[in-house]
Amino acid sequence: MTNLRIPGPTPCPDHVLQAMSRQMINHRGPEFAAILKRVTSNLQTLFQTKNDVLILTSGGTGAMEAMVVNFLSPGDHVIVVSVGVFGDRFAQICEAYGARVTRLAFPLGEAADPAQLDAALAANPDVKAVLVTHNETSTGVTNDLEALAAVINKHGKLSIVDAISSLGSIRLPVDAWGLDVVGTGSQKGWMVPPGLAMVSVSERAWKAYEQARMPRFYFDLKKAKDFFEKGQTPWTPAISVFYALDVALQQLVEEGIDNVVARHQRIADLARAGVEELGLELLVKNPAWRSNTVTAIVVPEGVDGPAVSKLLREEYDVVIGGGQGALTGKIWRLGHLGYCTEADIEDALAKMKLALERVGFSPSGVGAVTGG
Ligand SMILES: *Cc1c(COP(=O)(O)O)cnc(C)c1O
Numbered sequence: 001m002t003n004l005r006i007p008g009p010t011p012c013p014d015h016v017l018q019a020m021s022r023q024m025i026n027h028r029g030p031e032f033a034a035i036l037k038r039v040t041s042n043l044q045t046l047f048q049t050k051n052d053v054l055i056l057t058s059g060g061t062g063a064m065e066a067m068v069v070n071f072l073s074p075g076d077h078v079i080v081v082s083v084g085v086f087g088d089r090f091a092q093i094c095e096a097y098g099a100r101v102t103r104l105a106f107p108l109g110e111a112a113d114p115a116q117l118d119a120a121l122a123a124n125p126d127v128k129a130v131l132v133t134h135n136e137t138s139t140g141v142t143n144d145l146e147a148l149a150a151v152i153n154k155h156g157k158l159s160i161v162d163a164i165s166s167l168g169s170i171r172l173p174v175d176a177w178g179l180d181v182v183g184t185g186s187q188k189g190w191m192v193p194p195g196l197a198m199v200s201v202s203e204r205a206w207k208a209y210e211q212a213r214m215p216r217f218y219f220d221l222k223k224a225k226d227f228f229e230k231g232q233t234p235w236t237p238a239i240s241v242f243y244a245l246d247v248a249l250q251q252l253v254e255e256g257i258d259n260v261v262a263r264h265q266r267i268a269d270l271a272r273a274g275v276e277e278l279g280l281e282l283l284v285k286n287p288a289w290r291s292n293t294v295t296a297i298v299v300p301e302g303v304d305g306p307a308v309s310k311l312l313r314e315e316y317d318v319v320i321g322g323g324q325g326a327l328t329g330k331i332w333r334l335g336h337l338g339y340c341t342e343a344d345i346e347d348a349l350a351k352m353k354l355a356l357e358r359v360g361f362s363p364s365g366v367g368a369v370t371g372g
Helices: 014-019 031-046 060-069 085-096 114-123 145-154 203-211 219-230 239-255 257-279 305-316 341-358
Strands: 001-007 050-057 078-083 098-106 129-133 158-162 181-185 197-202 294-298 316-324 331-335
Touching: 001 060, 001 341, 014 239, 031 050, 031 197, 031 239, 031 257, 050 060, 050 219, 060 085, 060 158, 060 181, 060 197, 078 085, 078 114, 085 098, 085 129, 085 158, 098 114, 114 145, 129 145, 145 158, 158 203, 197 203, 197 219, 197 239, 203 239, 239 257, 257 294, 257 341, 305 331, 305 341, 316 341
Parallel strands: 001 316, 078 098, 078 129, 129 158, 158 181
Antiparallel strands: 050 197, 181 197, 294 331, 316 331
């Protein structure tokens, strides 16, 4: 079986996939209402929030768009904190809808500096909202969202967070950190196929909604909230993905969010140790910034990164990610979120060692992790 080690879509447990083979039901009937209610309540538990959590039939980028168009007006000044491709995407969406964007960008492989955000907010008192990526999947950096949220709240601004590849995997207590709008997608740490996006909305964000004038229709979150009260979604939902999410969330709630977070930490530690043992360098130099859901590995001098990925895929049945944007061809990305075991990581690293040897790169050592 293919060892799919990209940072989403992630593999799903068999029982989650089997749940999807159930017959369709009326999405305006009592059976769907019960699923919607249970799924929403379990999401609130895992988001660690009492805020509304609304579920959209969409990919993660749809959640990002919903988080922009429901709370802002054309001409609003926003700060977008960007540490990579997904931060830049947030800025692009804001611009597409007419917001005035100040980009606060940091070098690839580094996290955002809360002190610089503090200074930017002090210098721009007219800013309405701060948009930030919690876990930058393109570089394997996790921002210190707790510190960034404290700065945003100190200035009384709305926080809008892309937590697509972190929620349900990396610690993110939404209420304890005072976050207004936080979104994620089913195909990342949730062990579910792509198709659903989940967004939490605070009281303060609903107040901003009342003033917000950006155009919106399919992603109108107030419509989603109103229909939720009736046990429905405004439009036909991806019912099969709901079946899967229902089963996966029950499993995660049973495990407990702290244990889920600890499991991701443990597997990420194993991945990083294994990569370094292969004689490879991590893109993220500061250990405090390294993501527990995806590890970015620097392609060594003289090695053809995409050729190694191709060899892994074609001959070893391991699929890893490559670099995006400015990092194309310069890094590999190893996903370890959701349904991923120590054995999956050991297998990927052992095969990577073989592929690297075949392209003439000699790894520095062999140890417990990769010795196989
Ligand atoms: C995957 C991802 C997205 C985009 O999600 P899609 O489902 O591909 O639209 C956005 N932000 C982050 C941080 C992601 O990891």
